Amino acid sequence: MRMIRYTYIVLFLLLVSQAMAQETDTAPTGAIEDAQIIIEKDKPLTLPRASRVYKPSAIQPVVTDTVNLSFYLSQPQATFDPYAFSPEVKSLSKTEALEANTNYLKVGFGNYLSPEIRGFAGVADGNRRVGLFVDHESFARGPVRKDESAYSNTQVILQGSLSNTGLVVSPFVNYELERYYFYGYEDEPAEQGITDRIATNYFRLGSDFSGSNGAFSYTATPFLAFTTMGASGQEAFNRESNLGLNGSGTYKQNESLEFRLGTDYSYSGYQSGVIQKRHVFHLIPEVRYHNDRLLLAGGAALGVSSDSVGASTALGVFPRFKGSFAINEQFAIMANATGGFAANDLNTLRKRNRYLEDTLTLLNQREHVNMEIALEYKMRHDMSLEPFISYSNTANYAFFVPSGLDSARYTLRYDTGGLGRSAFGVRYRLINNRSQLSAEMAMVSYQTDTLAEAWYLPGTTLKLNYSQLIGEQWRVHGEMYVWDGLKGPVGGTSEAYVLPTIVDLSVGGSYQIDDRFSAYVDIENLLGIRYERYLNYPVRGITAKIGFIYRF
Known part of the structure; x- marks a missing residue:
């Protein structure tokens, strides 16, 4: 295990050193010579001539594709959260398009009989704007038993904006449909095979309001949100409704000082045989101060949590702190601490693991504290290195364990006493107008209270993202994830099974044909390792797609 971790460290340092060796634009340097200016009453002002003429460099446009082509794991994807790499539905490159009102259509096709269609269309008229984003990707064949491990995901986002004097209203509607099979059986299923195709529907409706006076x-x-899970053509076996309100008011005393009062409320009603109701509320007073070198934001979250499962109400006071101090032009120290209640809602859980059993027990999570201290070292104007340490302690963190009724489905177990998580690592960033490289490596240890192990949480993580513009028309990019130390329970026992190390490498590129058309190719899981994020659920092997992007 130590040898593997040391290998990650060496790999990380090699990649950083290679990035540092790249040629990048540097900030102009030079000294302006002294000049004496004499101002006399009722005489015109005349500036002395400088002995050198300084001409600003011509501004070079940043040449990029309209669409940010990203890489994701084959199935399921995963991202790093404060506790784990959590599987979630395929991320969308929608943010830039929604904000910039960029219209495009992306169409591709790949092996496993996998079409991909993604696009955005929006119009703007003065202070009014509306946009529609659509994304669909499907795989008619999967990693095992062909169509019995097929997968598809469709997302639709409708967003608008209307601004008036002192008020901006931005309504939104989100819809997602995810279809898949429970194919993770340790032994071959019955002769009739896997017949139930599961459909998960998620719908969210709301609006952002903002203004000033x-x-x-x-x-x-x-x-307002709804989540349902069920076999196609049958009644849902998991369903949940969510209602929430988040808001804040800020009073700016002066350029350096402001006062803020925030609040959030959420209601979750889960139904699967019985109805479970949960409420979470926070009131968050804060004070924020900043100057050229210092940023301080401090306060507290006063929280109330209740759920019908334990028939109990809990109160808590949690930290809210964020600070940074620039020691000099190269070094800065940063720290933050948060905490609070959170609902383990069905939509969040199925993004971490879609293969869920019915009749789940959903409890509110209590994060006693989550804090991090980091030191930023700015090696160049476009490059930084950031070592960090962090610690968190959370009660009722939800873990996934195999169901006793169906080995291909997962149910929930909670560490009710409190899960401790300690981590140290380093982040690296290189960002300029032609290259973008980000890397993060962390070594994590867990301290469980009521569970034997921190099931399916990684002990070592490494994540790399790279993008490079070559000339004015070619862009290449790549992404790599490495996770080590994942453990899963064997059956209904506390015995641990150590999953093999996960290594997922994806590469791709795009060529801008003209102002409207680009061609692209993406290859995911280039090494073809059919690793298992969850036991008995291997992912697809090498997945390649080729297609085009049309802007209008």
Whole structure:
């Protein structure tokens, strides 16, 4: 295990050293010579001539594709959160398009009989804007038993914006349909095979409100959401409704000091045989101060949590702190600490693991503290290195364990006493107008209270993202994830099974044919390792797609 971790460290340092060796634009340097200026009453002002003429460099446009082509794991994808690499539905390159109102259509096709269609269309008229984003990707064949491990995901986002004097209203509607099979059987299923195709529907409706009046500004986001899971053509075996309101008001005393009062409320009603109701509320007063070198934001979250499972109500006071101090032009120290209640809602859980059993027990999570201290070292104007250490302690963190009724499905177990997580690592960033490289490596240890192990949480993580513009028309990119130390329970026992190390490498490129057309190719899981994020669920092997992007 130590040898593997040391290998990650060497690999990380080699990649950073290679990036440092790249030629990048440097900030102009030079000294301006002294000049004496004499101002006399009732005489015109005349500036002395400088002995050298300084001409600013011509501004070079940043040449990029309209669409940010990203790489994701084969199935399921995963991202790094404060506790784990959590599987989630395929991310979308929608943010830039929604904000910039960029219209495009992306169409591709790949092996496993996998079409991909993604696009955005929006119009803007003065202070009004509306946009529609659609994304679909499907795989008619999967890693095992062909169509019995097929997968598809469709997402639709409709977003608008209307601004008036002092008020901006931005309504939104999100819809997602995910289809898949429970194919993760340790032994071959019955002769009839896997017949139930599961459909998960997620719908969210709401609006963002923001405005200002002099020194006072405010935001508010009410929303309503529904999640259902069930076999196609049958009644849902998991369903949940969510209602929430997040908002804040800020008073700006002066350029350095402001006062903020935030609040959030959420209701979750889960139904699968019985109805479980949960409420979470926070009131968050804060004070923020900043100057050229210092940023301080401090306060507290006063929280209330209740759920019908334990028939109990809990109160808590949690930290809210964020600070940074620039020691000099190269070094800065940063720290933050948060905490609070959170609902383990069905939509969040199925993004971490879609292969869920019915009749789940959903409890509110209590994060006592989550804090991090980091030191930023700016090696160049476009390059930084950031070592960090972090610690968190959370009660009722949800772990996934195989169901006793169906080995291909997962149910929930909670560490009710509190899960401790300690981590140290380093982040690296290189960002300029032609190259973007980000890397993060972390070594994590867990301290469980009521569970034997921190099931399916990684002990060592490494994540790399790279993008390079070659000439003015070619762009290449790549992404790599490495996770080590994942453990899963064997059956209904506390015995641990150590999963093999996960290594997922993806590469791709695009060629801009003209102002409207680009061609692209993406290859995911280039090494073809059919690793298992969860036991008995191997991912697809090498997945390649080729297609085009049309802008309009």
